[in-house]
Amino acid sequence: MKPPCLTSAQQEHVNDRIVSGFSFAVTGCPFTRLLVNSFTYLRMEKTRIVLVFLGIILTACDSGDIYPNYVEERNGNIAVTARFVLSGNTDTQDYNLHFAAFEEGSASPEVWTRVVKLPNTDTVRVSLDNIPPKAATVRLCLLTIGRRTIYDFFSRDISNAENNIEIPLAEVSLKLKYEKIQEIFERSTCTACHGTEIGGAGLLLGEGKSYESLVDKPSINSPKKRVEPYSVSNSFLMDALTCDTLQLSHPHSSIIYNQDDLNLLKAWIERGAENE
Numbered sequence: 001m002k003p004p005c006l007t008s009a010q011q012e013h014v015n016d017r018i019v020s021g022f023s024f025a026v027t028g029c030p031f032t033r034l035l036v037n038s039f040t041y042l043r044m045e046k047t048r049i050v051l052v053f054l055g056i057i058l059t060a061c062d063s064g065d066i067y068p069n070y071v072e073e074r075n076g077n078i079a080v081t082a083r084f085v086l087s088g089n090t091d092t093q094d095y096n097l098h099f100a101a102f103e104e105g106s107a108s109p110e111v112w113t114r115v116v117k118l119p120n121t122d123t124v125r126v127s128l129d130n131i132p133p134k135a136a137t138v139r140l141c142l143l144t145i146g147r148r149t150i151y152d153f154f155s156r157d158i159s160n161a162e163n164n165i166e167i168p169l170a171e172v173s174l175k176l177k178y179e180k181i182q183e184i185f186e187r188s189t190c191t192a193c194h195g196t197e198i199g200g201a202g203l204l205l206g207e208g209k210s211y212e213s214l215v216d217k218p219s220i221n222s223p224k225k226r227v228e229p230y231s232v233s234n235s236f237l238m239d240a241l242t243c244d245t246l247q248l249s250h251p252h253s254s255i256i257y258n259q260d261d262l263n264l265l266k267a268w269i270e271r272g273a274e275n276e
Helices: 008-027 028-059 178-188 210-213 236-240 259-270
Strands: 079-088 096-103 109-116 125-130 136-142 149-157 163-173
Touching: 008 096, 079 109, 079 136, 079 149, 096 125, 096 149, 125 136, 125 163, 149 163, 178 259, 236 259
Parallel strands: 079 163
Antiparallel strands: 079 125, 096 109, 096 136, 136 149
16 A cells, blocks of 8 residues: 655654654653763773773873983184293194084083194183184193193183173193002003002012112013103113013003093103102
C-alpha cells in the first residue's frame, strides 16, 4: 500500500514529533544518559592522558634553564693604550718583550706590538689597534720567535670593554720569578730523582734547594757549569734536557717535553738566572 501524501503542515508536525522523541531518548532514557556520560568521561580521560604524556616529553627535553646562556660580545674592534715603568731588560737573544692581545686560553696573540725602551728612560708608551671582539686580555709578555707567550709580566681583562681603553701608568719588573722555574721541575717529575736531600750526581732540584744546586755550580759530567747566567750554550742543564747523545746514566732529553717550559728555562738563563 502506498503511504498517504501529507500536506506541509502535517509533515512539519511529524518532524516535530521525531525531534521530540529523539530528545526524550537522549535526556529521558536512563540507559541513553549513561552511554552519553560514559562517552564524555572517556573523551575527558583520553585528553588528560595525552596532556600528561606531552608534559613528560617536554619536561624531559627541557634543560631547566629559564633563560638561555648568553654571552654578550663586543660589536667592533677597540684600541688599548698603556704606559709602563719597566725595570730590567726588555729583550734577550731569542725572546722579545711584547704588548699583545689574547683570546681566552690562547698562548698565541691576536695582535701584538714589540716593546722597546728608549735610552735614558724606563717609561714606555704602547698602543694596540684593531683588537678583535674575541680578545679577552692584553698582556705585557715575553714571546718566542714563533709568537707564543712563555711569561706574563702584566695582564688586564678587556672582555667586557665596549670602547677604547687607556691603562694608567703601571710599574712592572721584568725579572722572571724563580718560582716559575721551580714549578717546571716539580711538574716534570725531575724531583723524583733529584729531591731536597738526595739527588743523582749530587744535583738537588727540590724546593728551596734547586737554585743553590744549579747556578754557578760545576757539573760532574761536563766541564760546563750546571747553569751559567746569561749563557744557554754554556749551561749543562740545557744540554742534558735537549741532547740525545750525552752519555748519562739514563736519557734526560724527554723529561721536560713541553717546549714552552724549555723556552722559559732558556729565557731565565738568558736574563741572568736570577733568584727572584
